[in-house]
Amino acid sequence: MQNKIVIFTLGAPRCALPLSRVEKVIRAVEISPLPKAPEIVLGIINKAGTLIPVIDVRRRFRFASRELSIDDRFVIAKTANRLVALVVDAVDEITELTDDEMVPVEQDLPFAEHLKGVAKIKGNLIMIYDLDQFLSLDEEQALSSAISTVSSEKRDGNK
DSSP states (O other): OEEEEEEEESSSOEEEEEGGGEEEEEEOOOOBOOTTOOTTEEEEEEETTEEEEEEOHHHHTTOOOOOOOTTOEEEEEEOSSOEEEEEESEEEEEEEEEGGGEEOOOTTSTTGGGEEEEEEETTEEEEEEOGGGSSOHHHHHHHHHHHHHHHHHHHHHTO
16 A cells, blocks of 8 residues: 655654645745634634644644744645644655555654654655644644634624
8 A cells, every 4th residue: 555645844853744634835924823822823824715723843742943934834734623734844755655664653752642653765764743633622622712713803803
């Protein structure tokens, strides 16, 4: 069985998402604040009338943080409940992965609950993330509430 993945970088770590979950990759754009959003949410962007929360993947996994750059990319991807924009340094490639290239995830690894698997490609380990595990239930509820508030304010302000 083969799976296509999108490989991206967050500083040194190389990470990936299943291609089936990725809608598109765009250049970083201005992010609007989103009051009362979970700590890992930088704000929202408006893409064709859809409010999309921007998630700081570095913050989620406690990687070294850095300022957003105009060279960064947003990976627009689908979780079970919504579209999200993940801030990444760069998108490297789309590749097909065979089951032989998958390495079992050790449950005692940091971030194991967020991993779908680990691939070994050309001698490099690549963490493949499970988007449905990015947000806890509490974070998902807080995010839904924050986006509803912003959507209501926009509707009420445009009357």
